[in-house]
Amino acid sequence: MSSDLYKEIILDYYKNPRNKGSLDSPDSSARDSNPLCGDVVEMQLKFLDGKVSDVRFNGDGCAISQASASMLTEMIKGKSIEEVRNLDKNTLLENLGSPNLGAVRIKCALLSLKVMKTALYQYLGESLATRNHHQEEEEKMQTE
Amino acid sequence: MSSDLYKEIILDYYKNPRNKGSLDSPDSSARDSNPLCGDVVEMQLKFLDGKVSDVRFNGDGCAISQASASMLTEMIKGKSIEEVRNLDKNTLLENLGSPNLGAVRIKCALLSLKVMKTALYQYLGESLATRNHHQEEEEKMQTE
């Protein structure tokens, strides 16, 4: 196939998104957009017994941002808060099958992670940590 | 001799300036400076019977600006107003023996001409003409 970026796996999640929609009463939710291309991702989380008990995403944007969001919901559902907190971008990118997305498209892929972490830290009440984390995260993305 | 710019003739006028000083009661005088290098030239003119009857220059600056001023006084002394008015930069440059001074030094060489013309037009009461002429002159120098 000619388009290396669009692995079967990304296309699959794009065409058949899992966990798309919204939760009735989420414990936490966040929304952000990628100013460069207008991708929008929203994440809603529910927690139980220190775990992510349920998660939904909603959004609008390119195949990569939407596939990434969908896949991320599957990656965190049922996982402990600690595990989700430690989830890093490399794991997500590997799961997407595209470790070398390039400087521009990587922002699309990582938008969902940023949104999910925001919702998580919000739930944990770590607003300052979130801010620091955010900055680091953004810097990493930019200097990729 | 190694320095092409500094012809014997320029050195002669620089070292032994003719008509340097000031007139007792000039009919007209003007002064200007070259902002790029700080050359200053002043010209004083006296007229009689439609001719330049006497002329002096004063100034401070590089060899080229001062030699040019000195030589110019000799070139116009005794000439009719019409002749002096029509004196153009090429004639002066040729007299200096340096028709190809280059974009920067040419301003030094032509400062005295500009000052002399200002004094002349002032005498003739052609202030507007002077201004236009000035602009043209400057433009020519800049785009040399």
Added chain:
Amino acid sequence: MLKSAGTTPKLDIEKIKSDFPILRRKVHGKRLVYLDNAATTQKPKQVIESITKYYENYNSNIHRSVHKLAEEATEAFESSREQVSRFINAASPKEIIFTKNATEALNVACRCISENSLKKGDKIVVTEMEHHSNFVPWQQISKRIGCEFDIVNVDEEGILDEEDFEIKIKNAKVLAFTHMSNVLGTINDAKKLTKIAHREGAIVILDGAQSAPHLPIDVQELGCDFFAFSSHKMLGPTGVGCLYGREHLLLEAPPFILGGDMIKEVHREETKWNDLPWKFEAGTSNIADVIGFGEAIKYLEKVGMERIKEHEQAISQVAIEELSKIGEITLYGPRQHYNRGAVFSFNVGKIHPHDVASILDSEGIAIRSGHHCAQVLMEKLGVQATSRASFYLYNDLDDVFALCKGIRRVQEVLS
């Protein structure tokens, strides 16, 4: 290949292509089809070499030094200014100010006008099709001074609404508009609009970033008071823009950036500005690239702006035809090939423009996706973003066909 629309002989595309080293490059193993010319154009070897030649032979600071290198550099730099001046038919090279890009040029124009001529309640008029660089400065100065800020509508086809213009231009003090839209390809009738604006007493700023590369320009004929454009969009190097301004307006205006070279005398308490155009060129200029820009203009003049325009119209005609044949495509901008630039914005069904661009890229085709620095227009079109293919003198009909084939491939992959 191309049939010329007019009477002038058509371009020798193969010869032109061979002047652009980058066009020999492969992208993802495919021939590079470069269709992102509205963002920036490629450079012919003549331009690249002029920069190398400068650095290898006569690199020097200009204007103030008397040594040989400085003299050569000053001459080359100032002769680029004359080249530019002739290219747009300015009344004098004094009216040509070099900036770092068109954006800075527009900001300088905005400052020139706002500091001296604008007061609370004055009206500033722009259009819905402005690039951010000719929109945000006016929006912000309106806020700061308290001006009325009016935006002329564009119609369905992306053409300026003349009736709306006639209403909004009434009593305006400033009209700032683009000569050619970087999204729609629309070419505005700049001469006519300028005339109407002048009748109202407005100062007219024309954004020529997209027109100067593609159309013959005569600022005196157009009648505008300021005209801004960018070297990098017309075969020249990055880092150089240009502002043309009427001499008396530039003379009256305060300088924009303060420092070396733009002064005549500095004293402890006060400073006297330099003559035009240097009053507006503070600090060391982008000497190498201004010289490179001069070379780019020489190249364009040699090919001929009239011929470039006709070449692009011929491409437009085929592009409109071929793109329209693709199912589910939405094409924005004027539907007639004449009097429009070869810039095509489109959307393919519900597919995100970034996906379109990425998949085309894997076929070697470089287009742009996004809001193209024209969010107000995007809002009007009711979209977040579009895909945009933009052509130039080195493109040909094969590139149009490659684009269409690529779009069909996108549809295959993503549906």
Added chain:
Amino acid sequence: MLKSAGTTPKLDIEKIKSDFPILRRKVHGKRLVYLDNAATTQKPKQVIESITKYYENYNSNIHRSVHKLAEEATEAFESSREQVSRFINAASPKEIIFTKNATEALNVACRCISENSLKKGDKIVVTEMEHHSNFVPWQQISKRIGCEFDIVNVDEEGILDEEDFEIKIKNAKVLAFTHMSNVLGTINDAKKLTKIAHREGAIVILDGAQSAPHLPIDVQELGCDFFAFSSHKMLGPTGVGCLYGREHLLLEAPPFILGGDMIKEVHREETKWNDLPWKFEAGTSNIADVIGFGEAIKYLEKVGMERIKEHEQAISQVAIEELSKIGEITLYGPRQHYNRGAVFSFNVGKIHPHDVASILDSEGIAIRSGHHCAQVLMEKLGVQATSRASFYLYNDLDDVFALCKGIRRVQEVLS
């Protein structure tokens, strides 16, 4: 040849010279002795080639496009920013703003401070040895806002008068000074002066146009709030400058130029600025030359800034000795070779500096003559102009000897 002043191994001058194509050039049939480095420096082939390589292989607009060329260009551009950031040890690449030259950088700093932090009656302090680019912006903003504008004296030897500084810095809101004088070669103790200024609550702007090329720089160690410098004075291309600013100051400040790329969202009525550093980089950047600047910094780092500094001190030692031997010469600036740059201003009897420069030029020696954009300093020195010879890493003692021989020739011709 040169004995190194310190313990680091000395430079391989022949190797370095061979990297600079222009040094093979003959001027008036003579070997080019380029001693106008304080105005602009020559470029090594690595820098020239990086520009050619960019235009021939991956020229594209950056940040917004997703195609391959755009990706490569964006990566190279942003990695230059990181290179610069490391070179001066900024806390983050966000604090590195690319401008068109040091002059624009200083103007941006001035705007940052003046818009948010300055009011009538506040005190702004500069020094007598400032370049116009770090003098005129402060003089003019003082006038506009109604600030007190104080100028710290320099002493006989061209060294900052510390007592006068201690008095004038009291209660100052802004201190703007040069790290190294472009006329005298004086290196100011920036760390110490900054500390004192900070104690008074002043914001400190350091003009690094002459220091960044010649000394190891660590902005965090120096402690300054802003630091400005120019690519073209440190082996890089023309058209690029750089402003380092502390993140929180840049965050608070309004943007300088408005338009494309520096915005996050544009709506009809309002606009949201982009994140740092892009908030300050409106319009298409000088992509090729920023990449070339990164290459220049790589070159400097490879040679080693410590070694460059020592090399120049060794040159200074001999230059001071040799120049002092010439009859009727007046040499300005510090008489000690350590802790001064290899920039020498002088006058030869009553001979006008332009004549000195012209006659040296005929011997192949390029120096500068004039006021060096430092008229306030000229006034202090009591002269209209000086001649100035300035050295860099590719100069050696032969160049010092050539200069001295040239000056004797000037005396012969003109006396």
